């Protein structure tokens with residue numbers, strides 16, 4: 192039987208958390224910066240009526256992040272904004288005044304010199320950091336966990352970064368990047384927070400709110416009833432849920448956080464529910480590489496713990512099912528190329544609607560023929576070999 196564990200919470204079971212971090216004011220600042228970046232355009236929000244019919248819900252929307260800046264994933268939204276905020280700080284001027292053009296102006300370049308940004312990544316975040324460093328005229332050093340796909344490494348190198356695959360798992364690779372930053376005086380741009388390292392991850396989360404803000408505009412007044420958010424360290428899920436909780440309050444969609452069963456640190460932390468985070472260690476052997484993180488981001492956890500309605504821990508089967516559902520559309524639906532970490536929400540939705548053993552979960556979430564479900568395909572085929580294998584191409 193394919194792994195599928197879940198925990199559903201009653202609304203209001205946990206006290207609300209502050210939402211300023213990902214609120215409208217911060218989201219607007221991030222969006223204004225992104226709008227000035229070369230190649231910026233909102234990614235499509237695609238309605239899939241054929242899939243909705245097949246699964247027995249009223250509506251399915253998929254935000255397709257494969258088109259983001261030509262990088263095949265949403266991640267550059269975070270890295271670029273955090274790096275820009277950091278450069279503006281060094282220049283002693285607000286980013287609102289400088290914008291992308293101001294950061295690249297000759298006076299700014301001269302004052303800043305050539306800085307080095309360092310990070311650890313499963314692939315997408317590092318590619319975003321490498322791209323941002325190149326766009327802003329600085330240097331990037333990127334470390335990847337053992338087992339990372341060669342294609343993902345090459346994509347980072349293609350942006351001019353120095354990149355290598357280490358012998359460590361994801362969380363230990365983060366510690367390596369942090370040590371390297373300290374030793375060499377580099378700036379660590381990590382997409383996860385821990386006690387004492389919160390400012391840059393907060394800016395990264397604010398960068399992610401741009402996609403949530405785009406969705407709100409693209410919905411043209413409609414509101415989803417359900418939302419599936421995949422989590423690695425949880426910064427993405429926390430940013431999106433935080434933005435929607437601020438925007439819609441109690442009218443926000445019923446939101447499920449989805450993780451691979453091999454890296455389900457949020458699910459385990461929610462299950463324990465004693466105020467302490469639970470880590471997953473060792474090799475997290477899932478093809479959902481972007482979600483193979485064993486230690487939750489501390490600042491996004493505050494939001495997820497307060498506002499998420501369910502935590503799901505699922506096997507790779509659901510990711511593969513989602514990749515196929517989106518990659519081989521129903522007649523009339525648009526095809527979405529969705530990679531391992533991007534497609535799991537679609538696979539999970541199908542599982543909940545179609546598997547008898549998940550009837551209880553379907554009822555607890557209120558997923559029925561009136562449901563209007565929002566999914567975010569956070570990456571395209573970032574590992575093409577595996578994509579072809581899963582789709583049988």
Ligand SMILES: Cc1ncc(COP(=O)(O)O)c(C=O)c1O
Pocket residue numbers: 264265266313315316382421422423424425426427428480481482484532533569570
């Ligand atoms: C494609 C994709 N989706 C989702 C995530 C999850 O983001 P987070 O680690 O902030 O939870 C990642 C993280 O790398 C990713 O690459």
